[in-house]
Amino acid sequence: MDLIRHLECFVAVAEESHFGRAAARLGMAQPPLSQRIQRLERELEVRLFDRTSRQVALTKAGRLLLPEARELLARSESLRAAARRIRDGESGLLRAGLPPDIAGDTVAALLTGFQDRRSGVELELHELSTTDQLARFAAHELDVGLIHHPCDVTGLELGPVLRRELGVLLPRHAEAAGLTEVPLSALAGSDLILFPRAGAPVLYDDLLTTCARGGYTPPAVRHGQGVSFVRGLVLSVGAVAFGPRDAQAADPDADLVWRPLAGAPLAWRHSVAWPRGHGDTAVRAFADAATHALRTTADARPDTPTRPMRLRPASEYWL
Amino acid sequence: MTRTVNVPDAPDRIRAAFADAGVTGRMHALDIDSGAQLGVDADQLVCTASVHKLCLLVALHERAAAGDLDLTEQVECSPDGRAPGPTGLAAMLDATRLSLRDLAYLMMAVSDNAAADLLLARVGLDAVNRTTARLGLDATRAVHTFGAMLASVKEDAGPAGAQALADPHVVARLRALDPARSNRSTPRDMTRLLRAVWRDEACLPEHGAAIRRVMGLQVWPHRMASGFPFDDVLVAGKTGSLPTLRNEVGVVEYPDGGRYAVAVFTRTARTAATLPAADAVIGTAAHIAVDALRNR
Numbered sequence: 001m002d003l004i005r006h007l008e009c010f011v012a013v014a015e016e017s018h019f020g021r022a023a024a025r026l027g028m029a030q031p032p033l034s035q036r037i038q039r040l041e042r043e044l045e046v047r048l049f050d051r052t053s054r055q056v057a058l059t060k061a062g063r064l065l066l067p068e069a070r071e072l073l074a075r076s077e078s079l080r081a082a083a084r085r086i087r088d089g090e091s092g093l094l095r096a097g098l099p100p101d102i103a104g105d106t107v108a109a110l111l112t113g114f115q116d117r118r119s120g121v122e123l124e125l126h127e128l129s130t131t132d133q134l135a136r137f138a139a140h141e142l143d144v145g146l147i148h149h150p151c152d153v154t155g156l157e158l159g160p161v162l163r164r165e166l167g168v169l170l171p172r173h174a175e176a177a178g179l180t181e182v183p184l185s186a187l188a189g190s191d192l193i194l195f196p197r198a199g200a201p202v203l204y205d206d207l208l209t210t211c212a213r214g215g216y217t218p219p220a221v222r223h224g225q226g227v228s229f230v231r232g233l234v235l236s237v238g239a240v241a242f243g244p245r246d247a248q249a250a251d252p253d254a255d256l257v258w259r260p261l262a263g264a265p266l267a268w269r270h271s272v273a274w275p276r277g278h279g280d281t282a283v284r285a286f287a288d289a290a291t292h293a294l295r296t297t298a299d300a301r302p303d304t305p306t307r308p309m310r311l312r313p314a315s316e317y318w319l
Numbered sequence: 320m321t322r323t324v325n326v327p328d329a330p331d332r333i334r335a336a337f338a339d340a341g342v343t344g345r346m347h348a349l350d351i352d353s354g355a356q357l358g359v360d361a362d363q364l365v366c367t368a369s370v371h372k373l374c375l376l377v378a379l380h381e382r383a384a385a386g387d388l389d390l391t392e393q394v395e396c397s398p399d400g401r402a403p404g405p406t407g408l409a410a411m412l413d414a415t416r417l418s419l420r421d422l423a424y425l426m427m428a429v430s431d432n433a434a435a436d437l438l439l440a441r442v443g444l445d446a447v448n449r450t451t452a453r454l455g456l457d458a459t460r461a462v463h464t465f466g467a468m469l470a471s472v473k474e475d476a477g478p479a480g481a482q483a484l485a486d487p488h489v490v491a492r493l494r495a496l497d498p499a500r501s502n503r504s505t506p507r508d509m510t511r512l513l514r515a516v517w518r519d520e521a522c523l524p525e526h527g528a529a530i531r532r533v534m535g536l537q538v539w540p541h542r543m544a545s546g547f548p549f550d551d552v553l554v555a556g557k558t559g560s561l562p563t564l565r566n567e568v569g570v571v572e573y574p575d576g577g578r579y580a581v582a583v584f585t586r587t588a589r590t591a592a593t594l595p596a597a598d599a600v601i602g603t604a605a606h607i608a609v610d611a612l613r614n615r
Contacts, residue, residue, distance in 0.1 A: 307482070313405040315405065318403045318469070
């Protein structure tokens with residue numbers, strides 16, 4: 001029997017709880033769908049569904065087998081994606097996006113790690129913002145990428161989310177520069193140098209909201225992005241800026257210092273992303289290599305939510 | 320019959336408002352009487368979430384009009400097996416009895432999931448799909464109950480529960496957020512449905528009036544209604560929400576008789592549950608669209 005096809009039927013009926021709707025989703029008639037389920041039940045020698053009521057319900061055996069079936073289908077999809085790439089004559093090419101703020105050491109570690117995992121596949125790297133990567137995923141022009149959160153993840157599959165904690169860059173003579181860890185509230189009174197809001201409005205707003213909650217509302221926010229430009233502004237106007245440790249110059253300016261923030265309230269959050277259903281072995285090798293490179297060279301750590309989520313009635317959903 | 324309004328800047332302004340609020344938005348707005356319209360990705364397939372309660376409400380009235388059920392019929396509402404939710408019967412603790420039409424009120428006014436599933440059990444999922452198909456809403460389909468939709472979110476979120484929904488990795492795997500596997504529609508289908516309800520083309524006038532009444536009783540002020548801070552303007556709508564998903568479809572009625580059907584479907588970049596700006600941009604988008612339709 002075609003096990004994959006039969007498992008697709010099993011998962012569809014389980015998810016729709018209804019033979020008619022599952023048949024419509026699979027683009028087939030209902031009688032052959034029922035026959036396939038019966039054949040699968042005979043093959044596996046367990047009953048998967050209770051068909052007593054008008055709705056179809058999973059049996060205990062069905063519930064236990066459903067995750068296994070989904071896993072097998074995902075692996076089968078991965079195999080098809082790999083075959084598709086080979087068929088399209090691009091057997092050796094993986095098109096991957098990286099954001100501009102990734103340090104050179106991280107890129108080097110990623111490249112080495114990827115070649116160790118997939119020596120036959122050529123990696124074509126593109127420097128792209130998250131917005132550009134999402135647009136290229138939609139246009140089928142990019143296979144995989146490292147993106148910044150938050151962003152709209154509709155239609156994507158993600159690797160684990162990692163956080164690169166941000167510290168503060170400040171003039172050496174500033175009072176807070178004497179601290180080993182700087183609380184946000186110790187920055188009160190200093191202007192902030194920040195990237196222009198239009199580039200990433202959500203990140204921009206989140207950053208200022210977190211600063212305000214931590215006791216730091218900058219008297220003025222000045223916009224700047226390039227590393228030297230930001231360092232120049234911090235020096236000349238006595239302002240502060242945020243950045244990850246790995247993005248600081250190797251030979252630091254004697255007039256500027258970088259300090260971690262107390263409690264690590266601010267971070268860039270990254271994950272590898274690819275279009276749903278297109279995660280083949282090359283994509284997964286990139287995901288593993290990027291995750292490993294960020295953890296070893298950029299001090300990135302797994303970002304699992306720790307704060308409670310207190311849903312309010314207007315959320316309309318409840319778990 | 321319909322024509323597209325020549326206000327090229329309204330869709331651009333709506334896109335800019337969505338981007339500023341940190342959401343991806345699709346929408347469609349329709350002048351109910353003239354048929355003038357405008358949209359942003361109006362034919363994109365979207366997850367309806369609780370917006371599908373409007374389809375259920377129309378199907379309920381269709382079956383009532385056909386004599387299959389009586390809207391004053393009493394339903395036993397046991398606390399066992401109620402669909403979860405933070406409002407209405409879903410949040411109540413004890414057994415009670417309500418008529419079908421009062422269940423419909425709770426379903427529409429506060430998006431009561433338990434009331435919705437009791438109605439769905441009586442009306443039938445197939446009847447909901449027959450109703451939307453009859454009205455020509457080709458992209459609109461209900462595939463599961465509201466309880467089943469929330470159960471899939473709970474299952475996909477895993478043992479950490481609601482807290483895990485702050486993780487984009489988890490949000491990306493929620494089946495309830497995939498239009499191929501959840502209750503779905505398009506913005507254009509939804510304004511078509513609203514237009515039919517407001518023109519008494521979906522049901523007999525007495526049923527149309529009942530649907531419009533409960534839609535006008537929706538309590539939420541934070542989404543579409545927030546875009547129309549005018550005491551002489553009526554906003555009747557139905558919201559829909561899931562992690563990172565915020566929707567509302569509704570009709571805005573002006574005192575000069577202007578009536579506009581608007582459907583807005585958004586996904587936020589942030590995974591946070593409390594995002595006032597993302598709720599409010601639904602009103603902003605609706606207001607830009609309605610202004611453009613009124614000033615054409």
